[in-house]
Amino acid sequence: MIALEGVSKTFDGGASWAVREVSLEVPAETFLAVVGDSGSGKTTLLKTINRLLEPDSGAVFIDGQPAGALPAHELRRRIGYVFQGIGLFPHMSIAENIGITPRLMGWREERIGARVEELIDLVSLPRAYLRRRPAELSGGQRQRVGIARALAARPGILLMDEPFGALDPITRDALGTECRRLHESMHLTTVMVTHDILEAVLLADRIVVMRQGRIVADGEPHALLAGHPDPAVRTLMDMPRRQAERVRTLLQERGA
């Protein structure tokens, strides 16, 4: 479980706020999507959860414990993080990339090896890729490795920052579906930041909409789709429905 209490973050000494007094609870095994325009503060919010950024005020709790109770690097080893830019280490093989967090935690080599093979299977890549370097893989394959790396040390929490942003639509869809499958099979608590509202609607149990550092909407996808008092949120949630309706119309015209 993740809990944020009145979290605020500024990068300019308080002249403007990237995140402003956000309180949020994410129960265990929830798949939460955080959506919003660029600059709405969603990535900043995500980074306060594993202390890549420290909030200026407010508190973050992980499984009921203050996030500051552990040294930051130990906290991060227990929380999987998938980066927007993927961020694989170019000088390490795929196997070394996936096994990095277990290695930092001092796992025995054979245990790391077994876990790495298990993960490469889980993200549906051939084991022969383990010896390759990141540069030899396609963007989609690299992001699968990024996800495998985030999950390697069996974290209970998975944070994803625009994980599929740079991928083509087909890869994007496939990888999204796989993420949801992993979320369920591994009983993860997942927070995914995305600007793609359709992706959020299709994958998440719950959607939070942010604007100018604040949460302006919070609910299950179907509830938000049904309507919202905030006109901007309504416009945002209308988009996937309109798209779906146009697709349906197109299909019917074909059929007629």
Added chain:
Amino acid sequence: MNSRLHSALRVLPQYLSAHVLLSAASLALGIAVSLPLLVAARRSARVRWPVLAAASLIQTVPGIALLALFYPLLLGLSALTHRLFGWSFPALGFLPSLLALTLYSILPILRNGITAILNLDPAILQAARGVGMTSRQCLLRVELPLAAPMLMAGVRTSAVWVIGTATLATPVGQTSLGNYIFTGLQMEDWVWVLFGCAVAVALALVTDQLLALIELGLSRRRAALAWLGLAVLLAGVATAAAVPLRAADRGGYIVGAKNFTEQYILASLIAGRLRASGYPVTERTGLGSSLAFQALAANELDVYVDYSGTLWNDVLHRTSRPPRALMLRELRTALERRYGVDLLGALGYQNAYVLAMRRSEAKALGVRTIAELARVAPRLTLGADLEFFARPTWKALERRYGLHFRALRQYEPTFMYHALMSGEVDVITAFSSDGRIAEDHLVVLKDPLHVIPPYDAVILLSPRRAHDAVLRRALEPLIGAIPIGLMRRANYMVDRPHGKRSPRQAAEWLARAAHLR
């Protein structure tokens, strides 16, 4: 030609191994100093800026000056530790060279390393934190490995610089491939100069390629390549270390020589006599003029030949001009009292500064004395060696004779004669014992006012060796034994363009001709 090449090859193991050891030690020390600086500088602009500025500043100091500056510094430091702890260290030779070259090696390593680390993809550094690395783990597992190829490129640049600059260690008394170059330049022995350059270049190229192999191994992540390159490099250094250094390590006598032909010959003569008596000897040749006396006073040389006028003006800073015999007597007491240095005796000839002209031009201008020269000097150009214009003798000549030349030029002594013969200059500051005066048909101008002091060649012994019976017995036969004519001929044997002899051969000839036993 062949005999010159042969003589060059004979000393190659000694010169090359000394050069390799000096360069390797400097580079290793440079890397050892640069890496912690790099780690400290990578996060903090407040550290980075001054560190890089200091390294760049050092780089702009000419190599030879940097090397020379370390000598007085170390000498002072050594005197201090001697006073405080009763322990001193040699300020000449390896140590000043090592320190100067180490400073020189830092900049490329540091600058490349910092550039590499600052240019790392921020997404990767954030990922390193995100997977749970501590700052130290991030440095060791991500930053340094990713910066390694570029860092290695810096090490390569550094290695080439150090190997090249190490040739300048010769004037501070460190044997290096520069011995070929400095000696060759003095004796107009282009075979030696070229040989020294070629070996230095070859050494730099081979080292660079081996380092390139390590760099390739690092960037391709192929450890075998990197280890291979390192192994060959280390093997080279180990081989160099295995070459027995002819020398001081065995506690023999250290014979010094300044950087001109006559000094090489006399050092060889002295060394030959000591060896003939069964004592090991090291020759430290090519020393800067004032460096030699300081080194002797500090017991880093045991014996060398200097000149009374030089000691009088430059060491004792006297401006009076006593007659020859009186000057020698006063020098003996003053050097003994002030430095504990023993003036064993004069060799019998003078190597005075003289003003010389081409015979034809002197005749055409009607110039026989310096006084007569003063009348026509405003139309003429004077060429001097690199030290002359800083000497009190020059100031005195200018003042007493009212000398004003159209232009003043400075040359390496060898090139000074060429400049005179080719007409680039009209008058030069020649040396009276130089064989080229007779060979080139030069006119030596008289000094009616006796402004130029006498320059008797004298043997000096270090304080430590002042009462060394062996040394005194071996060298006393030289006192008064060398007339100017013989010294000129010996000098010319080495300096002449054709049928050159080595200083050692000239020394052997001199010993025979002077009937030394």
